[in-house]
Amino acid sequence: MATLIKIVMETVGLGDLMRLGFRRVLYQILCLVMVVSTALMIWKSLIVITCTESPIVVVLSGSMEPAFYRGDLLMLNNYQEEPIRVGEIVVFKIRGREIPIVHRVLRIHEDKNGTIKFLTKGDNNSVDDRSLYADGQFWLERKDVIGRARGFLPYAGMVTIAMNDYPKLKYFMLASMGFFVLENREN
C-alpha cells in the first residue's frame, strides 16, 4: 500500500514531497499559508495607512463615465481631518446595501458645529442619488463615506470583475497558485 502511494505520488509529480518528511511538509504548508498571510497583511497595512476599510475598490458600473469606466481600479483614503468638498469623488455605503457607490459630491450643507450633509450624483446619471439612498434619507453624512478617490488605474480591476462574475475562476486561480508554491519549494 505504501509503495502504491509512492508510485502514484511520483506519477502525479509530487514525488519530492514524499521524500521530504513531516517537518518539511509542514514547512511547505506554512510557506503556502504565509503567501496568503503576506497578501493579507499588506492589505491590512494599506487599511491602516489610508484610514479606510477599503483602500482599493473596483468600479462596477458606468455611472461615472467618462471619469471612470467599469473595471477601473480606484485608490482611496479617508483622513478625517480633510473636509469633504463639492466636486470630490467619494465612495459611500447606503444603509442596507453591501456594495459601495462611487459618485461625485454635488451639494454640501454645513452646520455651525461642523457637521455636514451632502448630496451625490454620478457624472453619467441624469438625476442625483436620492433614489439610491435608504427610505427617508435625503442626504449623506460623514459616517457614510468609506473613502475619497485619490488615484485610479484604468482597466486594472477587470480581473476582479471576472472573478466575481465567475466564482469558479477564483477557486481555480487559488488552487493553481497553491499547487505552484508546493511544487516549487524553497526556491
Next chain:
Amino acid sequence: MSRSLDDDVSRIIKTNKWNQIRVKTSIDDAIRTVVIDRIGLKESYKFLDVRLYICIIACVVAATATAFDYLNPFPASKMVLIGCCSLYFISVAVLTWFMTYVEKQIFLNAVGKDIAGINPDNHWEFSSNMDKYDKSYKLIIVKRRHGSSSCNFERSLTRSVEDWIDDNGLLLIDEIENVIRGCIDELLISSKKE
C-alpha cells in the same frame, strides 16, 4: 547493510534534468538520503526548527489580526492591526535574514555519534551551490566538533551534474554514495591527525 524497499525506491529518483533548480534539489535530496539512510548519520533539524517557529509565529500573528479585524471592524481594530502588521513584517524580515546569513546554502545538518561513546559528537554541515546556467554542482562538507566553533574541517568538491544524473533523468545514488563516503572518511582522518 541490507537494502529495504525504501532504498530501492530512492534508487529510482527521477528529476527533470532540464530544470536547474529541480536538479540541484534532487541531488541535495539524494545526498540527504545517502548520509541519513546509508551512512547512518542522524539528521539535525535545528535550522528547520527555527524556520518553523518563525513561520508559526508569523501565521499566528496574521490570524490574530484577521480575526480581530473581523470581530471589530476598522477603525476599532486600528491599534491591533498596527501591532500585528509590524510584528508580521518583522518576523518575515527575521526569517529572510536567518535564511540568507545564518542558514545560507546549507541543506543538511547531521550529527555523528561516537560509537565508543568517548569522543564528543561530530556535527556535519552539507551546503551546495549551482551557478545559473552552469552544470557544475558544488558541494561543501564541514565537520565540526560538538562545543568547538574553531575546530572545523572542510572539504569541497565540484562535479558536473551529468556525473550523477543519467540521460533519462535518474539519479545515480550509488555514485553519489561513493563520493560522499570518500569525503566523510577524508574529513574523519584529517580530524584525527589534528
